[in-house]
Amino acid sequence: MARIIAVxxxxxxxxxxxxxLLLRYPDLYRVRALTRDPQSAAAQQLVQLGAEVVQADLTVTLNVKEALRGCWGVFGVTNFYDSKIKDDPGSEEQQGKNLVDAALDNGVECFVWSTLPSSEKLSGGRLISRVYEGKHHVDGYILEKNLPAVFLYTGNFYENLVYRSHMTYDRERDVLEFRQPIIKETTELAMLYVQKDLSAVTKAIFDHWDGRKDELNHQYLYVANARVAPRDVLASVKKLTGKEGTYHVIPTTGVPDRDIMFRLYNETGMYGIKVLPDENISKLGVEMHGVDDFVKEVLAPHLGLPLL
Structure with a gap:
């Protein structure tokens, strides 16, 4: 029988x-898509693909508990751009804890949690971002409650080049312009192609849980392919499309906690000296994708640039 996964x-x-990705394997998984607005276009698209879409607000305890009823697995994530979190950053930690409590109450067997390490520890107390701390504190809560779980340290998203319009193409000048807050041109970020790799790693955890639970439980997986600087992204675009580009540093994101996060990247990098890709992800049979893959498959088409 297909297992119900709350996403x-x-x-x-x-x-x-x-x-x-899970919806492509209906014999294995049934997707219960959690969203605040089941009538949104994105939610209705999931319905067309076969998902059960349910209304769920992670700030409402009983709402979350009901949404997870009957679920074997959960993919858990909180969104700092959620208006409730932007207005009250402490809400992110509480949302995560509400999700953990609901998973415990419903006997969830495999909880995959998208998280980040402690910015306070990484910076020796100099740079404390609630974007990091809220998720990190939920890690501790999961361990305290002994919820069966795997922690995913996510990289910086390649998709932000598109979703946040970091890179644009000026047709009149025939030049690419790459604008990003605070990050220096030489700062190497642990980069993640979310649509290809976060989904594949999560599915691999669910696939292997029965046979490798003792190994996977409470393990941290670094979900990033490589450390890539902005200048490396521009070099990839030039190699694949022939287009030159310039990089510009914007002084602020407009959100103080995200500014601190990007300053942390400039000063300490992401994930210290951890070798990427993570050997433990390779053991799950997942092959990660890099900057050239994203440029070819997403960025160049988005910008309207033909490949060489």
Whole structure:
């Protein structure tokens, strides 16, 4: 019998990638897509693909508990851009804990949690971003409650080049313009192709859970292919399309906690000296994708640039 997987943020980038991949395997998984607005176009698209879409607000305890009823697995994520979190950053931690409590109450057997390490620890207390700390504190809560879980340290998303319009093409000048807040041209970020790799890693965890639970339980997986600087992205675009580009640093994201996060990247990098791709992801049989893959498959078509 197909197992029910609750997918948080199913109409967003992370959750959407997981939901769409699992929906391709109806003999194995039934997707329960959690969203605040089941009538949205993105939610209705998931219905057309075969998902059960349910209304769920992670700030409402009973709402979350009901949404997870009967679920074998959960993909859990909180969204800092959620208006409730932007207005109250402490809400992100509480949303995560509400999700953990609901998973415990419903006997969820495999909980996959998208998270980040402690910015306070990484920076020696100099740079504390609630974007990081809220998710990190939920890790501790999962361990305290002994919920069966796997932690995913996600990389910086290639998709933000498109979704946040970081890169544009000026046809009149025939030049690419890459604008990004705070990040220096030489800062190497651990990069993740969400639609291809976050979804594949999550499915692999669910696929292997029965046989490798003892190994996977409470393991941290670094879901990023490589460390890539903005200048490397521009070099990839030039190699594949022939187009030159310029990089511009924007002074702020407009959100103080995200500014701190990007300053942390400039000063400490992402994930220290961890070798990428993570050997433990390779053991799951997942082959990660890199900058050239994203440029060919998504960025160049988005910009209207033919490949060489």
């Amino acid at each position: 948080c943020g199913a109409t967003g980038n992370q959750g959407g990638s997981v939901a769409k």
